Amino acid sequence: MKRKHSFNFICGCALLLLTVLLIAGGLFLSPYKPDEMDAAAKNLGPSLKHLFGTDHYGRDVYTRVAHGALTTMLIGAMTVLIGGIFGTLVGALAGYIGGTFDAVIMRINDCLLAFPSILLALVFVGVFGPSEKNVVIALGILFVPSIARVVRSDVRTQLQSDYVVNAKLLGVSNARILFVHILPNIRATLLVTMAVGFNNAVLAESGMSYLGLGVQPPKASIGRMLSEGQSYLRSAPWTVLFPGLILVLAVLGVSLLSDAYSGNQGDTGSPARIRARISRKLAAAGYGTECESCAVSADGDASTCADSAVLCVRNLAVGFEKANGSLQTVVKDVNFTLHAGERIGIVGESGSGKSMTALSVMGLLPDTAGVTGRILLRTDEGLVDVLQCSKKELAVLRGDVMAMVFQEPMTSLNPTMPIGRQMREMLTHNEVHLPKEEQEKRLADALLEVELTETERILRSVPKELSGGQRQRVMIAIAMLLRPRLLILDEPTTALDAETRDGILELLEELQKKHGMAVLFISHELAVVRRICRRVLVMDDGHIVEEGTVREIFEDPKAAETKQLLRSLEGTDFTERMHWAPDAPTILSVKHLHVYYGKRRGRNPLNYENKVLENFAMELRKGEVLGIIGRSGSGKSTLARCLAGLIPRQAGTIETDARIGMVFQDPYGSLNRAKTVQWLLEEPLRVRQKKERRAAIRSLRKNGLTGEQRRNRKNEIVAMYREAAEERRREAQEMLAAVGLGKEYAERRITELSGGQRQRVAIGMAILGKPDILILDEPVSALDATVQEQVLALLADFHDRFNLTYLFITHDEAVMRRMALRVIYLKGRQDLSPDKTNKNG
């Protein structure tokens, strides 16, 4: 595949190359010396003899520019080097060690950073005298804080991520975590900061030299040339122009390159053009034309839309452009009709194109998407094709005729705007002008309708003061405010826990009965769709693979994909595949465990603001699969981390000799993105081999061995090194095969794998750490049903094969029933009411 470089990258390279060539030309090809004066050639304009002209002493400006620019660039480079090395060290240590050390260092750092560096450099030079060396030292020191700050905050963020926790669990040393695991992940930000630092240093140095406080004559410097040329601005502007321009050239080149590196602004062209281009490609691929497959739709006619229909989708195709320019079609020839008052569900796994279908109805597809086909929507003025509407016309349709409720109530409301205003917008921006009191009453009524009683308080609150369920109710109230004909629900309950979900579904059923709007319900959960809808469309890979009533789909599924969906809904029972003896010895026993967060109240050591686990006890026998279930906030993850020794406990005992390994919920976070799969799988072995070697070397040192024995021992250790690498490679490859990934995955990075593949690697990595107990913290919660099934099967197979004991943590009862032999329910403390969170935050 040909890699396409960005506009910024090409321009940046070109400018830098030009600068380098100019400098090199002046240094090696120019017949003049930088301080060679020619009384006969004063203030001559640019000519073939003197490319950039001559100055008031008759010196060749081009030669001087080249020498001056070289000096400036070298100073810039030195500064970045000094600042980069010390800044990275200081920042990394402050970030990693944390606590008081971090606080003190960062306080000093922030103070230094607040001051403009040229001012401090001036002071430094003022005290120690102007010279090139002092400029470098001053600018270098002043660059340390900005690098340190970036590195420190990045290190801190990385420390929070699961892959560092994972490395700690595997016993990786602190220094290795910092330099081998974390630093490669922050290389990009580091480079960009350094580029900015280089530019600042170049500008600061030339400024100081201009003021006469930087590079001293007779050495040529850009700043000096500018200040000398200033007196001859009228007669010889070129003595100022060219030195300045070369600075601009170099600085611009570096900043363009750093932009290209940090991925700022791709060169994708204007959104309208992208959309047109993709639409053309879609048409070329045969989508959006009147085709035979369209006849599948229920009303039998693709081109017309029945009078009773609210929405007719015809031959809809949605596509994106891949990085290499080829077309990726996510919705392929979708046809359906939604009649007034009807409820249709679209189900499918993530990536099946169901959300994209919903968004294209609203005209809310991302800028980078192209679309063909027709989406006919019934309005008061008759049928309108949404895809032909201008942005203005679309804005009129939205809210009034069709409204939408999104998946994430936490992020779908404006975080800084009071709820009242967000609701009022629905009225004011849709030309509904009411007197103020009536308006307020309407908003309050809308809230009451979604069963939110404290209307006054809610209207005044900002979203973070409400719970997830409350927010989703507000979203529904907003969507229903203007009584739209069509309500689109895009996974409205997926982000909510079971109880809240039931409440919201009940509410939706009720509202539909009351107002009779047509509903398009998008979900990946068949069970949820069953409650709301009569008719179901099953989507897979952009196609509608099956269409029918709820009963037909559930009782007599036809398409293989539907059957697969139904099967994963039930799930296989894996408990019989995992064997263990009930009289096996206890390998982990927990008694009176207390884990608290937050501040301590008073002197009592057990009185904390936030009691997560109180007086918890459990026992784990060898080979057992113990399930721990509880809703979010009940302390499941806290328990997992406490058992793994990652967070401290306030009281209680944990007795165990077992090695503990862990698999996290989100493999994207728990695996290091900067490394290859092979490297990740080798890492647990590498750590273990290191320990063995260290022990061997220590024994070499202390025992009173004879010379002969000593030599033998040394040879053994050398051989160990050699074998270690071979052993690592072999074991990693065996594990790769064991988790069901082909050899070709060894050199890939985590970013190139799917969610299920990532979790396989994570499981493999945990098992290579040779744990006795494996804590599985929601290992399949982030995965689709089908992939869930596969990963659970893998875990079930590994249980007997590697002699493991599982502690299986989840909020999902269905999954739990399929895996665990014994279950502990975590009640947790009382639920966090929104008021409480607010006070604590």
Place this chain on the structure above:
Amino acid sequence: MKWIRKGAAVLIAVLALSFVTFLAFQVLPGDPAMLKLGTNATPEALEALREEMGLNDPIIVRYGRWLCGVFKGDFGESLHYKMPVSELLWQVLPNTLLLAGMSILMILVIAFPLGLLYARFPGSAVDRTGAVVNQTMMAVPAFFLGLVISVVLGLWLKVFLPGAFVSYDEGLGACLAYLIFPALAIAIPKAAMTVRFLRSALLTERSKDYVRTARSKGLTEGKVLMFHMLPNALPGVRTFIGVIVSEIIAGSIVVEQVFGVNGLGRLLVRSISNRDYNVVQAIVLYIGIVVLLVNSGAETE
């Protein structure tokens, strides 16, 4: 309570700053008695003068004495101009403040409309052309831009006469009219940075879920930008402008030199060359305090 804590933090920082400048300019540069009497003075005379000036006291006592003076507005005497430093400062400070104020105003006036425009039509021809111009402007050092402005607007188009600066006390109108040009030189690169920051802050907001919700409510694109994206992007922009303001103070040091503006920066550079440390110290302390105040004001919690 928040403000008290903030105020205390600033106060501590100011004290620390004053101590550092005191060390840098009163202790490091050497013996002021020697400077005053010259190298030919007898050791006895030097010793007597040191005793008289209090140079033999411990550093902390000398610092306390100096700090008391500073609180009364007494920064000592300029060795070069032979006049009190505070008087010297008052002559030039208003010029610098006018210049800084004008630059900040220009930055805001240039940056907000452009930033909003680019964010309204991301990826469009306007946006992409704007980005190229922006990048280039960011790469131009303010003092070089000043020279270009002097040549083009001053010498060729004769809009103003470079170097013919009128101080504020000689005619406020003429002073302001002249300051437009140095202010332009300071403002353009900084405005370009602000445009870029504002644009990317707005685009970050643009990809968030709540913006999609706002659109689904039937708001037009422009209203989504003004009522939803902008308010959420502002806190970050405010902090950024705080940084810009402190950089303007630094930028004006060199630009004042280019345009011959009789301001703080010019006095600072001259005093560094003259090794007139009492003046340098006062200016550094002053700028430091301004920077601290601006930053703690612009900081978002």
